[in-house]
Amino acid sequence: MSFWSFLAHNRAQIAGLTLEHLWMVGLSTLFAVAAGIPLGILITRKPGLHKPVIATANIIQTIPSLALFGFLLPAPWIGERAGRLAVLALALYALLPLIRNTYAGIRGVDRAVVEAARGMGLTDWQLLYKVELPLAASVILAGIRVAVVISVGLATIAAAIGAGGLGELIFRGLAMVNNTVILAGAVPAALMALLADVLLGLLERWLAPPRAV
Amino acid sequence: MWGRAPSPVQAEPSPAGACRPNMDSNADPVIQYRDVSYHLPDRRPVLQSLNLQVCRGEIVVLLGRSGSGKTTALKLVNRLLEATGGEILIEGRSSCEWDLIRLRRHVGYAIQEVGLFPHYTVARNISLVPAIEDWPKERIEQRLSELLQLTGLGPEIASRFPHQLSGGQRQRVGVARALAADPPILLMDEPFGALDPLTRSDLQREFLGLQQKLRKTVLFVTHDLHEALLLGSRIALLEQGRLVACHSREEFLASSDPLVRKYVEAFATSLANSTPGGRA
Numbered sequence: 001m002s003f004w005s006f007l008a009h010n011r012a013q014i015a016g017l018t019l020e021h022l023w024m025v026g027l028s029t030l031f032a033v034a035a036g037i038p039l040g041i042l043i044t045r046k047p048g049l050h051k052p053v054i055a056t057a058n059i060i061q062t063i064p065s066l067a068l069f070g071f072l073l074p075a076p077w078i079g080e081r082a083g084r085l086a087v088l089a090l091a092l093y094a095l096l097p098l099i100r101n102t103y104a105g106i107r108g109v110d111r112a113v114v115e116a117a118r119g120m121g122l123t124d125w126q127l128l129y130k131v132e133l134p135l136a137a138s139v140i141l142a143g144i145r146v147a148v149v150i151s152v153g154l155a156t157i158a159a160a161i162g163a164g165g166l167g168e169l170i171f172r173g174l175a176m177v178n179n180t181v182i183l184a185g186a187v188p189a190a191l192m193a194l195l196a197d198v199l200l201g202l203l204e205r206w207l208a209p210p211r212a213v
Numbered sequence: 214m215w216g217r218a219p220s221p222v223q224a225e226p227s228p229a230g231a232c233r234p235n236m237d238s239n240a241d242p243v244i245q246y247r248d249v250s251y252h253l254p255d256r257r258p259v260l261q262s263l264n265l266q267v268c269r270g271e272i273v274v275l276l277g278r279s280g281s282g283k284t285t286a287l288k289l290v291n292r293l294l295e296a297t298g299g300e301i302l303i304e305g306r307s308s309c310e311w312d313l314i315r316l317r318r319h320v321g322y323a324i325q326e327v328g329l330f331p332h333y334t335v336a337r338n339i340s341l342v343p344a345i346e347d348w349p350k351e352r353i354e355q356r357l358s359e360l361l362q363l364t365g366l367g368p369e370i371a372s373r374f375p376h377q378l379s380g381g382q383r384q385r386v387g388v389a390r391a392l393a394a395d396p397p398i399l400l401m402d403e404p405f406g407a408l409d410p411l412t413r414s415d416l417q418r419e420f421l422g423l424q425q426k427l428r429k430t431v432l433f434v435t436h437d438l439h440e441a442l443l444l445g446s447r448i449a450l451l452e453q454g455r456l457v458a459c460h461s462r463e464e465f466l467a468s469s470d471p472l473v474r475k476y477v478e479a480f481a482t483s484l485a486n487s488t489p490g491g492r493a
Binding site: 110112113114115116117118119120121122123126130131134135209210 | 291293314315316317318322324326327328329330331332341342345374375376387390391400
C-alpha cells in the first residue's frame, strides 16, 4: 500500500493521534511556561539561585527521555495514567530553554533603561511588567519556540509508555518493519514541528521591540 | 574629620567646613550630605566623608574626573546606591526615612545614556510617572504638551519612538521625562555628555533658561569645567572620593588650591589652543 493511500484509509485515526500529540505538547508547554518564566525571573533577582536552578534544568535535560518516563512511573497520581506522565516529562524537558531565555532576555535589557526606570521611582513589579518583560518578550518567545519544537519530537517517544500520539504509528511501523506506517506517524509530527516553528517565529518578530537605542 | 553633627538637629548644625552657599545665610538646604561615605563590597572606598549642601533653586555641579566618585555621590541621593556611612538629608529628612518610591518620584533623574524605553513612544515615555501616579488623563495630556514645549520639542515628536530621534532630541525627551511629575529636585548625570558640541551648547543654554523659569534644586555631574562654569551656582570638585573644594564660579577661577589650579590651567590652555591667536 502506498503512503498516500495509507493516509487516506487511516485518516480518522491519524487525525485522532495528531490531536492527542498536540494536546500533550500544548499542555506540557503551558506547564513549562508557567514554571519556567517565573523561575527565570527569580534567578535574575536572586543571583545566588542562578547556578543551582540552571544546573538542575541542565541535568534534567541530559536524562535520556525513555529513562525519564521510566523514573516517573512510580510517582503517585502522575504514574497512574500514561498521559499525565508524558505531559510532566515533556514539561520538564521544556524547562531549560524557558528558564534560560527568560533570564537572558531580562538580563539583556539595556542597563541604562533599567537604571532610568528605577531612578524614576518604578516599583520592582512595575519595572518587571512595564519594562523588563515587554523588552524581553521576543527572547522569551524564542525559548518557547525551541521548547515546542523539542517537545513535538520527544512526544513521539511517549507512545512507548502508552501515552498515545503520533509515536504510536512510528512504534507500530517499527514492529511491523513497515516504512509506510512509520512515515504516517513521522511526517505529521515533522510538519507539526515546522508549522509551530514558523508561527512562533512570526510572533517572535512581531513582539521584538523597536530597534534598541 | 568633623564627625557627625550634634543631635538633635533643629537649627542648622552642619559640620564646620561643610560646603554651603555663602551668598545668603537663610538659604534653605534641600540636599545635605553629612559625612557621607560609600565603599564597595571589597571595602574599596569610592566616597569619603562628603559634606555638602545644595540649597533650594541652585545648581551645584559635582566636577571631577572619571572614578572621582561624583556619579556615586549622585546615586546616593535617590538611593540607587545606599551610603555605607553618614547620612543624606533630603528636605530635612534622612534619605533612609523616605519611602524609597516616594523619594525617587520626588527627585527627577536624567542620565547621559538617557535610558528611554524603546518600546514606548515619546509621549508614553514622558507621561509614565504621571500615569503611574494616576493623574487624570487631561492633566497628563496638558502636562505632556507643556513639557514638549518647555524642552523645545515639536508636538509631532510625541508619537515617535526613541530610535526615530536624534541624540539631542532623545536627551530633551530624557529631561522632559525627568521633569514630568514636577519634582522639586533634579539629579543630572552628564546629561549632555554624549552630544556633539553645538547641540550640547544649545541644550546647556536652554537648560539655563529652563532653570530660570522652574527654579529646581539641581545636582549636576560633569567632568567638563566649561559646563561646570556655565551652569553651576557652585562647583564642588571631587578627587579620589574626597571633596577638594567647593566654590562659586569666581572663587573657583581665583582659587589657589593646587588641584583647582590644575583644572583651571588645563581649561585655559585648551581655550588658548582652540583660538587662532593661541598657537605660536
